[in-house]
Amino acid sequence: MTHPTINRLQEVVAKGDDSQIADLLAEDVQFLPPTYWKTWTGRAPVAAILGHVGQVFSDFRYRRIMGNGNDWALEFQCKIGEFDAVGVDLITLNSHDLISHFEVVMRPYKSVGVLRAAIMERVTTDPRFLQYQKALS
Amino acid sequence: MTHPTINRLQEVVAKGDDSQIADLLAEDVQFLPPTYWKTWTGRAPVAAILGHVGQVFSDFRYRRIMGNGNDWALEFQCKIGEFDAVGVDLITLNSHDLISHFEVVMRPYKSVGVLRAAIMERVTTDPRFLQYQKALS
Numbered sequence: 001m002t003h004p005t006i007n008r009l010q011e012v013v014a015k016g017d018d019s020q021i022a023d024l025l026a027e028d029v030q031f032l033p034p035t036y037w038k039t040w041t042g043r044a045p046v047a048a049i050l051g052h053v054g055q056v057f058s059d060f061r062y063r064r065i066m067g068n069g070n071d072w073a074l075e076f077q078c079k080i081g082e083f084d085a086v087g088v089d090l091i092t093l094n095s096h097d098l099i100s101h102f103e104v105v106m107r108p109y110k111s112v113g114v115l116r117a118a119i120m121e122r123v124t125t126d127p128r129f130l131q132y133q134k135a136l137s
Numbered sequence: 138m139t140h141p142t143i144n145r146l147q148e149v150v151a152k153g154d155d156s157q158i159a160d161l162l163a164e165d166v167q168f169l170p171p172t173y174w175k176t177w178t179g180r181a182p183v184a185a186i187l188g189h190v191g192q193v194f195s196d197f198r199y200r201r202i203m204g205n206g207n208d209w210a211l212e213f214q215c216k217i218g219e220f221d222a223v224g225v226d227l228i229t230l231n232s233h234d235l236i237s238h239f240e241v242v243m244r245p246y247k248s249v250g251v252l253r254a255a256i257m258e259r260v261t262t263d264p265r266f267l268q269y270q271k272a273l274s
Contacts, residue, residue, distance in 0.1 A: 034244040037221055064227075066210045067203040073210035075227060084174055088225045088242050090201075090212060105225050105242040107171040109253055112246045 002065055005097045006072050013089075014060040018051035025099050032103040034087065035116040038136055045132035046102065052122045056080060056115060070094070080118065085111040139202055142234045143209050150187065150226075151197040158191075159184035162236050169240040171224065172253040175273055182269035183239070189259045193217060193252060207231070217255065222248040 005024055012020040022043055030039050031046040040046050054060070057078040064075045074089040087106035094100040106112050123129045142161055149157040159180055167176050168183040177183050191197070194215040201212045211226040224243035231237040243249050260266045 032223075032244070035246050037245045037247070064204075064208050064210075066205070066208060067201075071201050071203060073201075073203045073212065073225060075210065086169075086227075086240060086242060088210060088227065090223075090225065103223060103244070105223060105244045107169070107240070107242045107249075108174045109172050109246065109249045110174070112249070116246055 001068075003069075003072065003093065003097070005093055005099065006065060006067075006074070006091065009089075009091070009099070010062050010065070010074070013050065014054055014057070014062075017054070018047045021050050021054075022047035025102075026094050026096070029099055030101050032101075033119075034104045034106040034112050035119060040132075040135050041137065042132075042135045045129075045135035048126065048128055048132060049119075049123070050102075052119055052126070053115075056118045056122070057085075067091075080111050080115045083111040083114055085115070138205075140206075140209065140230065140234070142230055142236065143202060143204075143211070143228065146226075146228070146236070147199050147202070147211070151191055151194070151199075154191070155184045155188035158187050162239075163231050163233070166236055167238050169238075170256075171241045171243040171249050172256060177269075177272050178274065179269075179272045182266075182272035185263065185265055185269060186256075186260070187239075189256055189263070190252075193255045193259070194222075204228075217248050217252045220248040220251055222252070 025043045027043050029046050030041050032039050060078040062076050066073045070093040072091040077086050090103040092101035162180045164180050166183050167178050169176050197215040199213050203210045207230040209228040214223050227240040229238035
């Protein structure tokens, strides 16, 4: 009933392993983060961002997986430092069963603020993002 | 393929009409807002909160509706003042086809901060919430 790419995503996303995540992403994947109103485009930068996110989240667990075909909503819970959070990965697959659109919505406000600061610190100290900055629009 | 309660929710939630929303809620419904890590319990206070939210959101539109049975994810977009936002209503129905659990996750951080301030102002000036405060835990 669910989709092989969605099953695989559940296995790898919480590990924060860039290379395993990259295999599931379309070359022109778009990632829309919970933290700001911008879009990351491209497999390498999106895998890198998702890798950092996976390392900031702890006690990560997917809950309900809803959707069908190319449209999926993956409900999750996690901790960000000492703060609880709940979110949804909004996924669109392309005709090659790769993720073409990955949008993340979360609650509550305070936890997302902590995530925002943690990701900002990681991205500004990850030398790959000197190159990847142009993938952000 | 979708559920009558979910269809009806799409019709009424954007209008911010407390009484129409209340008809879809279980008496012991729990509402978990995007703005803070707390839970509102009970039909009247939850309908009142959802009414305020519907009045703060503008240009509200549901996008993909995913799920089946009692488990649903309703993707939406809206504006909060001048700011864009995307969110998901995470819904659980009970055996009477009423909403028993309603959790909202959103992006981005900045828009949720604006929502938080707007709802706080409305709740503190709505006399019903002198009574409803005990529904918040």
